[in-house]
Amino acid sequence: MEQVFKVFLLLLLCQSLLVSAQSSYEDFVSLQSLTESWQNKPPSWVGSDPCGSGWEGIRCTNLRVTSIILASMNLVGKLSSDIQLLSELDTLDLSYNKGLTGTIPKEIGNLRKLKTLILVGCSFFGSIPDSIGSLQQLNFLALNSNQFNGNIPPTIGNLSNINWLDLSDNHLEGAIPISGQGVLGLEKLLKAKHFHMGNNRLSGGIPAQLFHSDMSLVHVLFDSNQLSGGMPSTIGVVNSLEAVRFDRNQLSGSVPSNISNLRNLSDLLARNRICLEAEASTERYCQESQSNSIYSTLPNNCSPPPCSSGQISRNESKKSSHIGIIVGVVVAVVVFLAVALLAGIYVVRQKKRAKGSAELNPFANWKLNKNNGMAPQLKGARWFSLEELKKYTNNFSEDNTVGSGGYGKVYRAVLPTGELVAIKRAAEESMQGAVEFKTEIELLSRVHHKNLVGLAGFCFENGEQMLVYEYIPNGTLMDSLSGKSGIRMDWMRRLKVALGAARGLAYLHELANPPIIHRDIKSSNILLDEHLNAKVADFGLSKLLVDSERGHITTQVKGTMGYLDPEYYMTQQLTEKSDVYSFGVLMLELVTARRPIEKGKYIVREVQNVMDTTKELFNLHSIIDPFINKVTPRGLDKFVELAMRCVKEYAAERPSMAEVVKEIENIMELAGLNPASESDPTTEEIDMDANGGKLRRPYAHDEGFSYSGAFPSTKVEPQ
Known part of the structure; x- marks a missing residue:
């Protein structure tokens, strides 16, 4: 009997594995169908097992595809109805792919396990499908920065688990949907904390039902629309509010008096979260004290208009006027004495507090x-x-x-x-x-x-x-060079990153007043924005270079081994050329994708040992990053030559950062790029090998983004 039971368990296990394998293969077929018309698919998408062969942007659970994260991949194509075939999908992020266009298929509503849907910064258009309301598990919906039009679908009110709803920066119109005629409205989204719908064409009034005590609202942003009417008094009952923005609409009327119930009123008003065209509030304002607690905290540009003479009663008698003057003088004297006393107490306390905390x-x-x-x-x-x-x-x-x-x-x-x-x-x-x-x-x-x-x-x-x-949405340069971020760092992009970092350093050396030496330039201190523009970070070791120290600073040696200027290390004399040396090492890191010191080998020495200027690509084939070695990187020889000048042993032999910027600009022009362009360079031609086949990135991507990608901004756009 025991043997029979074991055989039964074995058969059950085999059947389970067979079902899993079949399901995994079905997901592979579904992905192939979904992306059949796409351009620029990740080069790692090879083979027939998306769950077992390191497909970029794909995450699996129990051999089923549960997550697709392909942000900023330069994808071109449409989102087809085949998306519904990935039945286990819980995360779909295709953000910042401007080449993705067309409408969202209504079949997306069949993804009943979807929890996160992010299509930020693409080129989708048309109406948002009503079927979106079928995604009952959805808690994060970001469709901002597209070209959607039509009304906000009332079915969104069915998303009972939604926490974040961002439809801003589109062409949506019509009224804010509220419950009625058998459908649910936004006021039913009790778990929602963030409504971001600014910069659309929404019209009508602000529904009072949108604000009630059962709501968990934190951010309500409806700025830059065509809303009219007044601010509903119900806003005062939502104690969780931190940001309410209805400015740049066509609102009128007074700020509701019960807004003072909000626990964070001073922060809410003082930062210009609530700013109304208060035409209709003039009469009320003029009848109340100028020290009204609501209006006294409004920003200057939001204060009610001054009282007109026609709104002040002219029926007061001379007697009452004289009494008013006397009472006013007495009150003013009392108030002055009280304020002076309080000010004295405040000054004494502040001096004691400052003395105790200064140390x-x-x-x-x-x-x-x-x-x-x-x-x-x-x-x-x-x-x-x-x-x-x-x-x-x-x-x-x-x-x-x-x-x-x-x-x-x-x-x-x-x-x-x-x-x-x-x-x-x-x-x-x-x-x-x-x-x-x-x-x-x-x-x-x-x-x-x-x-x-x-x-x-x-x-x-x-x-x-x-x-x-x-x-900064795309993490560190080190993560991208190692493959950890999943971003394809081809030669064009590396040139662009080098130029951006060089410009930042040149600014510190030449234009900052006084000049600044960074002292810790390395790939982990270079961050990449949404268009892979480089931003220099981490100024914890930086030094100011005042006139008395121009040329050198005698200081304790600090920095990161591998990037450290040997002359600075030996003499403790710090100059701008110490940053130039570190930047030269960074340039070699861009070319080789190797750490400055790896397994006892120093990148500068390794390049020096194999470099031969009489041969093609200076004989660097064995040390160049394989990802850019499949093609002939235009300008690479001049780039390496410049890097080796930056890492000269003596500072006097190194170029300035301003000279480095100019030479990299020349190299970019030689490679066919415009150094003045801010957009992500087109890299399609260098993603192909000599036979026209797609290149495969040689790094692992199982860790995904280290400092971005999974958390989109409410509004992250090209500057």
């Missing part, structure tokens, strides 16, 4: 320093409290982690303004000293260039060191 907090007072000049004005950057950043990251949830390293972790967060940011939180063992941390903030606040990462703010509290940067 612990390097930001308590920005002091004049003869070596650093006047402290910078932190324009565009703010000091975040620890509680704020905990809130924006859901208490630093692992779900919001988008990167990690020796320094700690990077978290993705959305500020109340709707801005997407990356919060770099230092681990305890990697924290800088207070002076170094202050240095990085000072430097970031004084430099502004398209090839430098922008600083949104910082936190220095309870032993925490955090920097809040602009969110």
